[in-house]
Amino acid sequence: MEFEGAFRYFPQSMPTWHIVKCDSGIGPRAASFMNKALYARAQELGVKFLLETPGKKILKEDGKVVGVMATDKFGNEVKVSCQAAIICTGGAGSNFELIKKETGYTHGKDMFSFAIPGIMGDGLRMAWEAGADKLPVRIEQAAQIMGVEDLPGSVGNVMIQPNLLVNKFGKRFMNEDFIQNSTYLSNAISHQAEKKAFSIIDTSIARYYIKHGVENVSLVRPNPDVSDFIDGMKMARANGNEGMIIADTIEELAEQAGIDVQNLVNTVDEYNDFCMSTDEEFFKNPRYLRPIKKAPFYAARICPGGYGTVGGIRINENCEVCDKDFMPIHGLYAAGADACNIYDDSYMFLLPGNSMGFAVNTGRIAGMTAAEQVKNDK
Ligand SMILES: Cc1cc2nc3c(=O)[nH]c(=O)nc-3n(C[C@H](O)[C@H](O)[C@H](O)COP(=O)(O)OP(=O)(O)OC[C@H]3O[C@@H](n4cnc5c(N)ncnc54)[C@H](O)[C@@H]3O)c2cc1C
Known part of the structure; x- marks a missing residue:
């Protein structure tokens, strides 16, 4: 993957907005080229993708992650056994009920979220049910x-x-x-x-x-x-x-x-x-x-508007999901918007691109830590 460069979003911002090179110059949807590159590489490495099969529940035994329950598009339950699971479902920007409860904003009245449809907070719920410490969920604000x-x-x-x-x-x-x-x-x-x-x-x-x-x-x-x-x-x-x-x-x-x-x-x-x-x-x-x-x-x-929500799952510097005592839950990791607790009620627009940067980097850290854990568990 290549970048066009690092740009400012508006005059007072820093040139930290790394725009992905695509086939039509700088413009909307360039990040899809990043997804395609990652997808292609993952396929080369033999990763199996289960599309239209949303995760529903993290399975644990003796306090350790042992699998994930999902449902396929026909409504069939799918059980994936694993020693490590990484939650990265992108927050809850389209779940207006959750947004109201967490932030007090009413969508369409005093807040206009333009999040990607279908981002409903599944990962937040799964992590909280699995014992993660619940942190505030915030709007990633943009007027x-x-x-x-x-x-x-x-x-x-x-x-x-x-x-x-x-x-x-x-x-x-x-x-x-x-x-x-x-x-x-x-x-x-x-x-x-x-x-x-x-x-x-x-x-x-x-x-x-x-x-x-x-x-x-x-x-x-x-x-x-x-x-x-x-x-x-x-x-x-x-x-x-x-x-x-x-x-x-x-x-x-x-x-x-x-x-x-x-x-x-x-x-x-x-x-x-x-x-x-x-x-x-x-x-x-x-x-x-x-x-x-x-x-x-x-x-x-x-x-007020927003790209979606950020935050909700406590992680440590290794992207391990932690409980309310800050203790890691063995085998459970989180990355991206679900785990992005680095802002309070305002995200850092002076450094444009940093929420995507957080997602890319925490995804990488979570992957590396999970791989190390699985190796050590053996
Ligand atoms: C219009 C718009 C413009 C933006 N512009 C910028 C920008 O310029 N700079 C910047 O830094 N950030 C920007 N952002 C924010 C940035 O896109 C997010 O911070 C980033 O995509 C978060 O990455 P993520 O991997 O956590 O979530 P996402 O990229 O949202 O990916 C989450 C994935 O999880 C999937 N999923 C959801 N539920 C489940 C489930 N139960 N099981 C399995 N999969 C599930 C979703 O379908 C999705 O594919 C923008 C966001 C929007 C909406």
Whole structure:
């Protein structure tokens, strides 16, 4: 497997995002080439794959792992005998019940997980049932513009620039310079009332972006051209996207968005003053201080979102699954998102690629430790 190189995700991030070389240049789904390479090598080594046969239960005897129970696609039980099992089922990003219980977020209301379908937390449950210490399950946060998947890219591109950002009380709550750090943004929004935040611009700012292109682009949002932004906003309104607002006055914009009207008027006034001098509240980069004066005004709701969940199974440095006394369970290992307890409520987006990096490395460590254990057991 080869890499295109190591890249930044957004301007303030580190160039740690290792993008896999594939046949169509840098773009979505490059990681599938890594999976194909690993799969091919495993087949060469004689590994047997049981696809569509999800693991259901870890079998233990005398405290040691002796096998795994699975069910094939016809509903038949399959027993795999083994001396070591590695749990790596990718977390629970599509299990909205578990997410609600563990984190308090309600999918579709105040959190928009875009996890891979079918990632239901099987490995977490199997490990906990087998005696693993249960650690908190967290959302791997990344902020989302409401309904962005149905909109032209220009809407997301404009509204994720360092614009004025307010909560439902009409108050600013973070330095907007960092808006492209999706984790900071999602985390900060999570701490606001109703987890509500709006990015706001006026017509002059929209025209500036349309004429010059947006300033902050990334490999994910590479296109500075946002010429269809206004059409995109109108389309969102026509489609009933309540998170996209167009209004002729700040008061009307606040009312439509459910923001405290007088506070927003005051915040915009103060912000416009800062644009003439210094942002005394957050010391935002003066380059991004642009007054909000000319109607119509545009706002987009930004919500907490996530790639899925991380964490839940306690492991040690050898990726051995440990019980509540930190003692390894003989023959049981975990890797990847199921075991990724290295973040608290925010994952480290300044080092892009590090959740995949954690998965690849813990997978390797778990494999090496398990192989050593099986050899020693003999
Ligand atoms: C849209 C998106 C974009 C992302 N972008 C990045 C990025 O840019 N950089 C980064 O570092 N990370 C990124 N991530 C996160 C990254 O993909 C994960 O951290 C990583 O894939 C976790 O690896 P894993 O092996 O733990 O789980 P996964 O890669 O999810 O693999 C888990 C596997 O287990 C299988 N499985 C589930 N249940 C069972 C069962 N009961 N029995 C058997 N198999 C089962 C699943 O089908 C799946 O094949 C992104 C995630 C998403 C969803």
